[in-house]
Amino acid sequence: MYIPARMPELPEVETIARALRPGIEGAKIDRVEFHLPRLVEGEPTDLVTYLRGRRMQKLIRRGKYLIFELDRGAFIVHLGMTGQITYSPASYAENADFRRTVTGLQKAVGVHPVDKHTHLVLHLAGGARLLYRDPRTFGKLIPVPSGRWDENPRIAKLGKEPLEGSLSVLAADFPASSSRAIKAVLLDQAFLAGVGNIYADEALFAAGIHPATSTDSLKPDQVTCLLQEVRSALKRGIKNQGTTFSDYRKPDGGKGGNQERLLAYGRGGEPCRRCGSLLKKTVIAQRGTVFCPACQKPPAKSRPVNTR
DNA sequence: AATTCGCCCTGTCGGC
DNA sequence: TGCCGACAGGGCGAAT
Numbered sequence: 001m002y003i004p005a006r007m008p009e010l011p012e013v014e015t016i017a018r019a020l021r022p023g024i025e026g027a028k029i030d031r032v033e034f035h036l037p038r039l040v041e042g043e044p045t046d047l048v049t050y051l052r053g054r055r056m057q058k059l060i061r062r063g064k065y066l067i068f069e070l071d072r073g074a075f076i077v078h079l080g081m082t083g084q085i086t087y088s089p090a091s092y093a094e095n096a097d098f099r100r101t102v103t104g105l106q107k108a109v110g111v112h113p114v115d116k117h118t119h120l121v122l123h124l125a126g127g128a129r130l131l132y133r134d135p136r137t138f139g140k141l142i143p144v145p146s147g148r149w150d151e152n153p154r155i156a157k158l159g160k161e162p163l164e165g166s167l168s169v170l171a172a173d174f175p176a177s178s179s180r181a182i183k184a185v186l187l188d189q190a191f192l193a194g195v196g197n198i199y200a201d202e203a204l205f206a207a208g209i210h211p212a213t214s215t216d217s218l219k220p221d222q223v224t225c226l227l228q229e230v231r232s233a234l235k236r237g238i239k240n241q242g243t244t245f246s247d248y249r250k251p252d253g254g255k256g257g258n259q260e261r262l263l264a265y266g267r268g269g270e271p272c273r274r275c276g277s278l279l280k281k282t283v284i285a286q287r288g289t290v291f292c293p294a295c296q297k298p299p300a301k302s303r304p305v306n307t308r
Numbered sequence: 309a310a311t312t313c314g315c316c317c318t319g320t321c322g323g324c
Numbered sequence: 325t326g327c328c329g330a331c332a333g334g335g336c337g338a339a340t
Contacts, residue, residue: 136316
């Protein structure tokens with residue numbers, strides 16, 4: 001069964017970066033197929049010309065972004081909601097039936113299908129391919145001719161990397177006087193780069209903090225605890241998603257274990273694994289939010305739950 | 309100035 | 325069976 005990676009957040013993107021590096025760092029792009037210009041942000045919009053002949057020198061992850069440093073310029077990729085990047089080794093490249101018998105062959109070789117959602121194909125020297133697939137097309141493909149990817153507005157506004165530095169360094173950026181719901185702050189990429197809906201819910205659950213809690217009402221030790229749980233959730237995610245990713249390359253194996261390890265996200269209506277209460281699902285900061293009404297008590301001063 | 313809202317997009321799912 | 329609306333949501337820019 002083919003299980004697409006959903007909602008790539010820091011752990012998923014990190015996993016992808018780690019898996020791609022051995023195959024692509026140093027690889028030259030011989031030929032480019034590209035079919036969906038609106039995925040491109042900035043100039044030049046002609047990715048075929050921009051990428052053809054380039055050599056990929058280094059792959060960096062920053063927040064949820066992948067950054068390909070090229071021999072000339074750089075190339076930033078954001079996977080949006082449903083973006084997938086797959087490395088297809090040279091040994092798979094010359095299968096004439098690949099396009100037509102997508103499902104069967106995909107099972108056989110363990111790469112994702114080349115179909116109408118595959119918008120970018122990089123043919124690498126030696127026959128390997130790098131495929132970008134994105135059904136909902138929320139992803140972004142961003143050429144940076146100058147190579148100064150850190151000056152790109154999207155990257156420049158990102159906050160700190162949650163897994164780097166000490167907790168107190170991270171806490172220094174915490175918007176302690178903000179009246180926003182704490183979940184909105186966790187999702188704010190200008191505070192921490194890479195935390196998304198899944199890991200925000202997981203961290204809040206682990207810290208026992210209600211997602212609607214007004215940020216300025218949190219005590220310093222709660223903040224520290226929460227940041228610790230953010231890190232822990234992300235690290236656990238990298239561990240688990242790594243497992244899922246290898247299943248993804250070999251889909252014959254069973255389901256990834258990540259789904260079953262989540263304590264909050266996606267478990268609305270199911271019993272809390274800590275206390276047995278039924279988890280609640282609501283909308284906070286425009287996002288589906290799951291929490292335990294018993295373990296994550298709303299404090300007296302909480303923001304009204306926005307029910308869209 | 310800070311915060312919230314609307315929008316982009318398409319596969320999936322529940323209801324009738 | 326098939327149609328249809330609701331839903332999923334990251335991040336930007338407009339509105340409040």
